[in-house]
Amino acid sequence: MKDIQSQEDHRRINIKKVGVKTISYPITVLDKAHSQQNTIASFNMYVNLPHHFKGTHMSRFVEILNRYHGAIDIGNFHNILQEMKDKLEAEAAHIEMSFVYFLSDADNADNLKSRRYECIMHGSLEKENDLEFILNVPVSIPLAKQMATGLPQSLGQWGRVVSAVKFRNFIWIEDLITLIEKAVDIAHEKASAPGENSMSVESLSHQIAQSLEEEKAIKSFSLKVENLAEGYSTFAAIESLA
Amino acid sequence: MKDIQSQEDHRRINIKKVGVKTISYPITVLDKAHSQQNTIASFNMYVNLPHHFKGTHMSRFVEILNRYHGAIDIGNFHNILQEMKDKLEAEAAHIEMSFVYFLSDADNADNLKSRRYECIMHGSLEKENDLEFILNVPVSIPLAKQMATGLPQSLGQWGRVVSAVKFRNFIWIEDLITLIEKAVDIAHEKASAPGENSMSVESLSHQIAQSLEEEKAIKSFSLKVENLAEGYSTFAAIESLA
Amino acid sequence: MKDIQSQEDHRRINIKKVGVKTISYPITVLDKAHSQQNTIASFNMYVNLPHHFKGTHMSRFVEILNRYHGAIDIGNFHNILQEMKDKLEAEAAHIEMSFVYFLSDADNADNLKSRRYECIMHGSLEKENDLEFILNVPVSIPLAKQMATGLPQSLGQWGRVVSAVKFRNFIWIEDLITLIEKAVDIAHEKASAPGENSMSVESLSHQIAQSLEEEKAIKSFSLKVENLAEGYSTFAAIESLA
């Protein structure tokens, strides 16, 4: 009786999401060169609740988390999402898994670059399963002239590319990184041609978008290109229409 | 000719947003107690571009920024937004102004609390002007027992409340802070009653939502309540239906 | 000739340190429960150079880094330090390895806590080898009353303990964590006794210092205890005389 009244008082209010953030676990990720690599992931898990949902359900959330404690991986995303959706009577369930992926640069032993890429795997279940992969690729400034010393000297950081892709078919993280880094190289080359300006966020966006579009394994994508400057940055954001 | 072709090749691609991020300037904010206070703001300025927009327009952006250089304030948000929209032939224009607001705690000289609140003012112009104010209120843990020493000792941090409101009428930042902090006090009191659990993210969400709903100057709102724990946090998010 | 002159012009100047910061690699750490765990480390490597050292030696640095590329571990700290000292004709060589250590909480399956500890291993070689281990232990607020629901609910964060220890004998990371967390429990208990105030940074410092002092495997230590409050924090720092 009291509950119904308190609900009538606040017809405009509804809890939309409840969840847990930044739980860290060691995980294993598929690696093209070595079949798997060990890294650390940080998890966000939350559900969208329906409009007239009453009461506290964090306890059911905790039950699910405890059952999968330390064993949450992309392989059982679907099972956990389904259980979250059922147990919490939710409209949708979400898992975000953030981790750092390392590229083993076997061909490039002279390179000091640690080749460290921040990634997020975002799985969600509403009526259908949905999987989005977000990749952060740092962009450095290529050397304009050959160094006398042969040192892997750096000219500094140009900026970064954050791409979010949905897949039609499986693709290695390594291959997606290569795709984007090749597009960066092409954009750098075009910008260094006589009569051209320095590489802009728009030109790099278009170059990468073109490469992503041509890759058959990718169903759709959005991307953001950011150029660091002293005290500010410029950016351009693009997304595929699909 | 070449341009048209390259466009036909990439029909699925469109630049959605271009802009500039984290330009910092000192600004002046209205303050109920002292009429104004000086603080530092960080600005993001960007536009949504139409589908078939061709070419680079960062130069026009820079012209606008240079004209208002160091004098961007909420008072001229509308003028800058209109100019951004016109000059860049954009569908929508956005300014996000992040700053820290300090509460002068005249009544409370014994209090070490610096009463520092992170705020964002987000102005946008599409067909109509729209203004959203985002306020971050830290939540501490009240002392369960009276301290013998009378020291302003802390038991630590419980979490924080991030609320985003749109206004019907003018309201002082100070009054919005007071509204939320009073709701936090009520929720703390309810949770400390015999037979009750410790304050949950859901119960605090509902308490604050109720207070925001009752404030006539507020047209609509969304809010997120976060409880820090060791190694993770829990959260609940609510929004008004309006 | 020119070099000697330029040196005479600036007799007051000497380069003290050169090095490389935040190179990340996956590493393996000894783990009491599972014999080893995979985690990610970030490395700083630098040398102290003598007063009248002339010229650029980053190239020699890079040679060493490339030779140990991706295989820097506590097991070969001494070899790398010796090589850094020799090749760079340095007075001292340093490696700082930062990583996150996870505790597998087998006894405590109901616990949402991810038990994640930030650690730094700092090896240095001047005349002798020296190894210091720095451990960051978060301190939460214990529940004052038994929860009806039995949920692992949190009251929030009290603060943290950062301890830096040098060892006489080997000690597991796990055992050092347990030593500190037990001291925190004792300090919490003492503070909750009738007539006592809430736990202070000084009382917690003394409790932990006493426990570290009693551990025979520890040669010397320093520690810093920090209590988070709303908008500021208080701290106390202690070190052993040894």
Added chain:
Amino acid sequence: MKDIQSQEDHRRINIKKVGVKTISYPITVLDKAHSQQNTIASFNMYVNLPHHFKGTHMSRFVEILNRYHGAIDIGNFHNILQEMKDKLEAEAAHIEMSFVYFLSDADNADNLKSRRYECIMHGSLEKENDLEFILNVPVSIPLAKQMATGLPQSLGQWGRVVSAVKFRNFIWIEDLITLIEKAVDIAHEKASAPGENSMSVESLSHQIAQSLEEEKAIKSFSLKVENLAEGYSTFAAIESLA
């Protein structure tokens, strides 16, 4: 009696520092162009305590803080430090005031650069007063060729210079910034001469050290130059012998 015993048990332990961190207040800083500017400072205040000091003194600390609440400025550093030293019977007292200084770039209206510099003023009182000023100057990458469009386009970030100076005579923050930025320009020019490599952390360190040495108002200094790269950074640190 009990106190003496507990002290004998722990002869190796002494509390070295107690204090308060990151209290934020708006402050006013002297500005060459406009006589003063408003900004926000974050304060750390702490004391070094003698070896056999007994008991908790945070309450005296809080009394001092409350008396100067919101009015801590470089003008009354000495008075606050003296009071901290006396009331807490301390060996030394410290205030660290961190703030952001903005350069009003009147001559350079076309420049998007917000010219934002992080600064720390560190005052300490042991037997004598001591004042150290720490300045963070970001270093960008100069354009190699004149841009056709005349846009203030950026090539990215090279790194940063952190200098800590003690003064013989008063010097404007603005003049210290100019001194360092001129040294950066000279180092960039030297590095772009035919046959030269890109600017190294060592060469930039030497160039800035030379300029600081020649400035009569500066008594002594230390500086650290850092070059950002993809995934790591290199650095060189120098200090004057004085």
